[in-house]
Amino acid sequence: MMDVMSNGSALHILPAGPQEDFGWTLGVLVRNYQNSSGAVMGGFPHGARGYQVLVAVAGGELPNQLALAQHLGIDRTVMTYLIDDFVKAGLVERQLNPADRRARIIVATARGGEMLAELQRSMAQVEDVVLAALEPDERKVFRALLSRVACGSPEAAGSELGACEAVEQMLGGGA
Amino acid sequence: MMDVMSNGSALHILPAGPQEDFGWTLGVLVRNYQNSSGAVMGGFPHGARGYQVLVAVAGGELPNQLALAQHLGIDRTVMTYLIDDFVKAGLVERQLNPADRRARIIVATARGGEMLAELQRSMAQVEDVVLAALEPDERKVFRALLSRVACGSPEAAGSELGACEAVEQMLGGGA
DNA sequence: TAAGATCGTCTGTATGACAACGTATGCGGG
DNA sequence: CCCGCATACGTTGTCATACAGACGATCTTA
Numbered sequence: 001m002m003d004v005m006s007n008g009s010a011l012h013i014l015p016a017g018p019q020e021d022f023g024w025t026l027g028v029l030v031r032n033y034q035n036s037s038g039a040v041m042g043g044f045p046h047g048a049r050g051y052q053v054l055v056a057v058a059g060g061e062l063p064n065q066l067a068l069a070q071h072l073g074i075d076r077t078v079m080t081y082l083i084d085d086f087v088k089a090g091l092v093e094r095q096l097n098p099a100d101r102r103a104r105i106i107v108a109t110a111r112g113g114e115m116l117a118e119l120q121r122s123m124a125q126v127e128d129v130v131l132a133a134l135e136p137d138e139r140k141v142f143r144a145l146l147s148r149v150a151c152g153s154p155e156a157a158g159s160e161l162g163a164c165e166a167v168e169q170m171l172g173g174g175a
Numbered sequence: 176m177m178d179v180m181s182n183g184s185a186l187h188i189l190p191a192g193p194q195e196d197f198g199w200t201l202g203v204l205v206r207n208y209q210n211s212s213g214a215v216m217g218g219f220p221h222g223a224r225g226y227q228v229l230v231a232v233a234g235g236e237l238p239n240q241l242a243l244a245q246h247l248g249i250d251r252t253v254m255t256y257l258i259d260d261f262v263k264a265g266l267v268e269r270q271l272n273p274a275d276r277r278a279r280i281i282v283a284t285a286r287g288g289e290m291l292a293e294l295q296r297s298m299a300q301v302e303d304v305v306l307a308a309l310e311p312d313e314r315k316v317f318r319a320l321l322s323r324v325a326c327g328s329p330e331a332a333g334s335e336l337g338a339c340e341a342v343e344q345m346l347g348g349g350a
Numbered sequence: 351t352a353a354g355a356t357c358g359t360c361t362g363t364a365t366g367a368c369a370a371c372g373t374a375t376g377c378g379g380g
Numbered sequence: 381c382c383c384g385c386a387t388a389c390g391t392t393g394t395c396a397t398a399c400a401g402a403c404g405a406t407c408t409t410a
Binding site for chain 1: 195196197198199200201202204205206207208212226227230231247248298302306307313316317322326327329330339
Binding site for chain 2: 406
């Protein structure tokens with residue numbers, strides 16, 4: 001237990017080399033992302049997650065609240081009062097779907113669109129700050145790999161997201 | 176608002192290309208990691224976070240509960256009942272520090288060490304499953320970049336972790 | 351010794367997630 | 381048309397969890 005701080009050429013627990021725990025690095029990244037983004041958007045309804053909801057809404061691919069919730073991996077009852085707050089803030093609207101009057105189509109208002117564009121600029125800066133340890137081309141590699149990890153997951157593959165097509169297209173056809 | 180689903184060659188909101196939102200991909204990865212790891216460790220005290228606590232404890236670099244908590248980005252009061260549960264499970268011990276009798280040195284018991292080694296094997300498999308969309312060498316690149324992102328963060332730089340040294344050494348001197 | 355800071359613990363509170371039920375609607379069989 | 385069943389959404393209640401604040405014990409400095 002005291003030979004951990006010996007040379008470092010051999011870890012006696014995990015023979016995978018001297019790299020740090022994957023879960024810890026992931027946690028650090030997520031915390032930094034949440035803290036930085038929380039600092040950027042002042043009174044925005046639900047912080048970083050609210051922003052992602054607005055991004056998904058503006059994407060226009062998700063037909064109803066349930067699809068939206070599954071896309072973001074949150075409970076549908078949570079999505080209810082999440083959308084509620086967005087409606088109160090005048091950022092989105094619940095529209096009735098004439099084809100299925102049970103479902104609500106969530107669309108961004110003009111104010112929501114402006115807010116989203118503004119936040120996207122701020123979030124781009126946040127991402128740069130969070131990834132400050134990487135060179136610009138390394139960030140591209142990291143983002144691309146992260147996108148493939150997310151899009152290759154069963155969660156993304158199971159539902160018809162339409163979001164990962166662009167990535168696969170970019171990675172398969174382009175660079 | 177309806178031209179979003181037009182050609183796709185130009186996004187009128189974000190001029191950064193067709194890649195998916197960074198926060199969303201990050202969220203997908205974290206969710207998969209947590210779900211898969213939660214499935215692996217049955218009755219382990221606090222899921223993936225508990226595992227990371229045990230990893231940090233076994234590392235032996237963190238002198239007391241507060242350092243442990245800061246390392247993992249959680250509150251010190253949370254760390255209290257987190258360690259409590261580990262003690263109840265017989266995985267760690269609270270030892271008095273003769274140099275500072277306010278602080279408690281947290282050490283892993285023999286049972287805790289065995290459990291950790293076992294879990295590390297399981298977690299390695301979990302990581303492979305989560306990163307299944309990447310080729311083996313791509314996973315290495317992804318892990319290395321993620322480590323640098325985490326270790327280059329102000330959170331990691333502010334405290335003397337001693338954990339990122341190996342990574343920097345690996346990246347600076349080795350490959 | 352005395353004052354202030356720090357580490358750990360305890361308590362209360364608030365925030366958040368989830369389960370269960372209810373309502374409205376769509377779908378299919380008689 | 382009517383009936384049972386499934387789905388989408390909302391509401392309520394319950395529970396876990398995080399965090400703020402206060403406290404005792406201890407270290408440090410004067």
